[in-house]
Amino acid sequence: MIASTLAAIADGDGAFTIEKIAVGSPSSDEVLVEVKAAGLCHTDHASLSWKRPLVMGHEGAGVVREVGPGVIGVTPGDRVVLNWCIPCGACFQCQRGDTVLCETSRPAHVLEPSRGHAHAEGTTWRGRPVDRSFNIGTLSGLALVRKEAVTPMPAAVPFPAAAISGCGVMTGFGSVVNVAQVQRGESVVVLGCGGVGLNILQGARLSGAAPIIAVDTNPAALERARTLGASDTIVARRDDVEMREVVEAIRALTGGRGADYAFEATSLAALAFVPLLFVRDGGLALQVSGINDPVTVPMPWFMWNKRYVTPLYGGCLPARDFPRIFRHYLAGELRLDELVTRTYRLDQLGQALEDMLTGANAKGVIVFGE
Ligand SMILES: [Zn+2]
Numbered sequence: 272m273i274a275s276t277l278a279a280i281a282d283g284d285g286a287f288t289i290e291k292i293a294v295g296s297p298s299s300d301e302v303l304v305e306v307k308a309a310g311l312c313h314t315d316h317a318s319l320s321w322k323r324p325l326v327m328g329h330e331g332a333g334v335v336r337e338v339g340p341g342v343i344g345v346t347p348g349d350r351v352v353l354n355w356c357i358p359c360g361a362c363f364q365c366q367r368g369d370t371v372l373c374e375t376s377r378p379a380h381v382l383e384p385s386r387g388h389a390h391a392e393g394t395t396w397r398g399r400p401v402d403r404s405f406n407i408g409t410l411s412g413l414a415l416v417r418k419e420a421v422t423p424m425p426a427a428v429p430f431p432a433a434a435i436s437g438c439g440v441m442t443g444f445g446s447v448v449n450v451a452q453v454q455r456g457e458s459v460v461v462l463g464c465g466g467v468g469l470n471i472l473q474g475a476r477l478s479g480a481a482p483i484i485a486v487d488t489n490p491a492a493l494e495r496a497r498t499l500g501a502s503d504t505i506v507a508r509r510d511d512v513e514m515r516e517v518v519e520a521i522r523a524l525t526g527g528r529g530a531d532y533a534f535e536a537t538s539l540a541a542l543a544f545v546p547l548l549f550v551r552d553g554g555l556a557l558q559v560s561g562i563n564d565p566v567t568v569p570m571p572w573f574m575w576n577k578r579y580v581t582p583l584y585g586g587c588l589p590a591r592d593f594p595r596i597f598r599h600y601l602a603g604e605l606r607l608d609e610l611v612t613r614t615y616r617l618d619q620l621g622q623a624l625e626d627m628l629t630g631a632n633a634k635g636v637i638v639f640g641e
C-alpha cells in the first residue's frame with residue numbers, strides 16, 4: 272500500500288517547501304512510523320544546502336503504523352523514538368561496540384534486485400525516489416525507516432520530549448556519560464547553553480560533577496543553565512575570542528588548575544578549540560557541536576597532555592541509551608519538557624528555523640496531527 276503525507280523537502284540550495292510525498296509499505300526489515308513530533312537542530316538548517324532534495328528532519332518520535340515481515344520487537348501501535356545513527360550490528364565497528372561508526376548504515380529501500388527487493392516503493396516525491404535526512408527524515412507525517420532506527424518508549428513520555436531525546440538530548444547527555452564518563456566530584460565546563468549544551472549540563476548533574484560551570488554570551492541562556500544543573504555561570508564577551516577573562520574565572524573555581532572536562536556546544540568554528548584553554552593539564556576537551564569549517568589552533572594549547580575529542584551522537588547505543596534517558600525523565604532527574612520552549616505545526620517550519628537561529632528557543636519542536 273502506498274500512503275501520501277506532507278513533508279518538508281529541502282531543495283539543496285538553502286530553501287525548503289512543504290510537499291506531498293508518497294510512502295510505500297515496509298519491506299522485510301523496515302518500519303513505517305507515523306511521526307507525532309520532530310525536534311529541530313542546527314543540522315536541519317544546514318541540510319537545506321546539501322545539494323540534493325531531501326526529506327528534512329533527524330529527530331523524531333511517533334507511533335508504528337506497519338512493520339515488515341522480518342521485524343520482531345516492535346508492532347503496530349507501539350510508541351517509538353527514532354535514532355539517526357542506524358547500526359547494522361554486524362560490521363567491524365558494530366562488533367567492537369562502536370555502533371555510531373557503523374560502516375554499513377543505509378536507508379530503507381535501497382533497491383537490491385539480486386535479493387528480489389525490486390518491489391520496493393520507498394519514499395517518493397513527484398514520482399521519483401527521494402532521500403531522507405540521515406535515513407529517517409522526521410519532518411514528514413510518515414517515516415519509512417530500517418528497524419534499527421526505532422526504539423520503543425514508555426507511554427508516559429510525551430512525544431515532543433521523546434523527539435528531542437533522539438538527537439539533542441542524546442548528544443549532550445551521551446557525551447558526558449558515555450564518552451567522557453565524568454565521575455562524581457569531577458569538574459565540568461560547558462561552553463554554549465543551547466539545546467545540546469543544556470543536556471551536557473544535565474548529564475554532568477546526573478553524574479555528580481562539581482563544580483558545573485556554564486559559559487555563554489547570553490544571560491538568558493545562563494539562567495536556563497542554572498535551573499538545569501549549572502552550579503556557576505560566566506558571561507562571556509563576544510569580542511574576547513580567546514576568552515581570557517573566562518579562563519581566569521574558571522581557574523578561580525577549580526583550584527587554580529582548570530577543569531577536568533570542558534565541552535564546546537556553540538557551533539561556532541572560532542570556538543572549536545577554546546575548551547583546551549578551560550581544562551587542566553591532562554584534562555579532556557570535547558567539541559560536541561559538529562563544526563566542519565577549517566580552523567587553526569596554536570599547538571601549545573594542547574600542552575601538557577591535554578586531550579581533544581569530537582564525539583559523534585554521544586556514543587549512542589539506542590537499546591541502552593533511550594531507555595536510560597526515559598528512566599531518568601520519569602524519575603524527574605532529566606528535564607525534557609522544560610527544553611521544549613515552543614511547538615509549531617509543519618507549515619510553521621520557517622518560523623521555527625528562524626527562532627532556532629536567533630536562539631529564542633532551547634528547542635523548537637514540530638508537532639503533527641493537531
Ligand atoms: Zn541533531
Ligand SMILES: [Zn+2]
Pocket residue numbers: 358359360361362363364365372373374375376
Ligand atoms: Zn554496523
